[in-house]
Amino acid sequence: MAVTIADIAREAGVSIATVSRVINNTKPVSSDLKNRVFDIIEKNNFKPNELARGLITKKTNIIGVIVPDISNSVFGALIKGINIVCSKKGYTLMVTESGGDINNEIKLLDVLADKKIDGILFAGINVNHKLITEMQTKDYPVILVTQEASDGEGIMDTVVHDNIKAVYDATKFLIDNGHKRIAYIGGPKIDYSSGKKRLKGYKLALEDAKIKLIDSLIEQGEFSFQAGYLGMKKMYEENSVLPTAVVTGSDIIAMGVIQFLTGAGVNVPDDISVIGFDDLEFSTYFKPELSTVRISYFDEGAIAANELIKIIDGENITPQTHYVPHKIIRRSTIKNIN
Amino acid sequence: MAVTIADIAREAGVSIATVSRVINNTKPVSSDLKNRVFDIIEKNNFKPNELARGLITKKTNIIGVIVPDISNSVFGALIKGINIVCSKKGYTLMVTESGGDINNEIKLLDVLADKKIDGILFAGINVNHKLITEMQTKDYPVILVTQEASDGEGIMDTVVHDNIKAVYDATKFLIDNGHKRIAYIGGPKIDYSSGKKRLKGYKLALEDAKIKLIDSLIEQGEFSFQAGYLGMKKMYEENSVLPTAVVTGSDIIAMGVIQFLTGAGVNVPDDISVIGFDDLEFSTYFKPELSTVRISYFDEGAIAANELIKIIDGENITPQTHYVPHKIIRRSTIKNIN
């Protein structure tokens, strides 16, 4: 049988209340007594039962995390960032996987609620209105990370990278390197998804540079190697004149694109330049080494966790969107054709 | 205020005990009454407080996970496998990261105990005697995964791949392809670590094929790209006659090896064949496509989780080591020189 606070109280010859006060330092106790109690606690290796404690304090020091895919390295980095700050501040993580399915996400919101978590960090694929209203009925704080809410700006506290700006910068980087005929192969066209935002960044950059948009130079599909390969293949077959550069929605897509190109006898970067997105650890090892937009999902996680803990601690914070900076990383897949 | 079981009892005009029985189906209740209570529960969206419940049943339906590195894709796959079966069986995961540090691991064992988890899945780097004894003082079951205990075979229930056999097979595969001068570049030489086991598999295979061991063809270091690169570099510089094939301790190491080789003008696989270990998703995208030993960390996680839940459910299981099968995957980095 585990030792309880009552055992300590008995052995110290004081009341249970006093022991509790010593532990939590919640009311003055004479230092003599305090030391005696501490010694007895130490000796018996007593640890307060966190279930009993949570039952009354309504705090568990557990933070829930919902991600679409645990084994995806993007979310691996995110969770690592979250964990670094949470563990430092005495929180433990409850990690769940939604598969990106909204019904699953809603269910997980409840599963975690039942565990009495203190708050949730939510990484969704498509954070739509239904999801938002669902979150707002809960009695714990939720912070969006990785992905903004589809509408209702300013309602949810959010930590993301600026998808529009990032792809804008990537595209502009290619333009600055002399490219004019620039293709885009990106993620799915779900409303308000990051895929859509990234496409917008691409369009904006072309617009600002007064470059005309060519529909046949835009492909959208999954965030996968396969989709990159197929997207590039389609574009290759349907266009008599190829682009000189392609902006992609992720490193994985970029790799698929390059795979096709190389197989088709098109040299990267001599014939076509390619830029990825994310900067996976692996992108350095890829041949040719992938130029990309570096996103620190680790930082996103850390910042979001910090923000959530502030809210849990009762700081009154007005919801806002925090942008974590991105950075263009030049490696071997971009050629300056100026 | 959340609705409690007392509220339901009052509204139904029955005792709290009855409501509890209806919920848990723990004693016969007339079906009329049962339906009435269920309706009221539904209407009020009542969910039993899991803290209060856990306090008395001593069960939380939480499983703790300890891994060295959350963002490492090996552990990502492991956790995904664990989660698939746990979530299906009504358990939620509490994931923690140890950094592979033993003191941290010991601390986490307690942190999770304080959360009253029902059991732990432990993936360590070096599961030594100290750790084992520590685990055995706890009042929850622990299953080792990914990594066996250093000594005391048969004490801990364990789910791993057979490191010795896997590298043995990899080495033998090269031998069968006509190679005789085979190098090994693997993980660190910590006692009882997987690195050491893999080296043993390599040695055994050579021995069985009556091939003499050459010390200068063995390098051990971190499980990293860098270490692979440097290990191969050292070997390249110190040996006047190069190996025709190299067995590596991981895909990442293999990539480092190939990177160096390619840079030094040595062609893979024409001049030197290389085999990796793990079969990361990425190894297909690597150029040349990496031959490797496929380990399913996903399966390891799933099997281990199943095993743990059995134990939690009270099945009396004698500790044993479960081996999940591996598989040689031939891609483009091995040449048959027969």
Place this chain on the structure above:
DNA sequence: TTCTCCTTGGAAAAGGTTTTCCTATCTGTT
């Protein structure tokens, strides 16, 4: 000296369940 206020500590309620005893009713058997 008397009164007030602060300090230290205890008793018991509260938090929300499950479970152990009981009791009363009903069914079926002889």
Place this chain on the structure above:
DNA sequence: AACAGATAGGAAAACCTTTTCCAAGGAGAA
């Protein structure tokens, strides 16, 4: 008709804390 045994439900203890309310004693002020 009488009795055993099954069935249905309630009261209260138990799980282990924190916290509220109260009391006693001591210090300082008038």
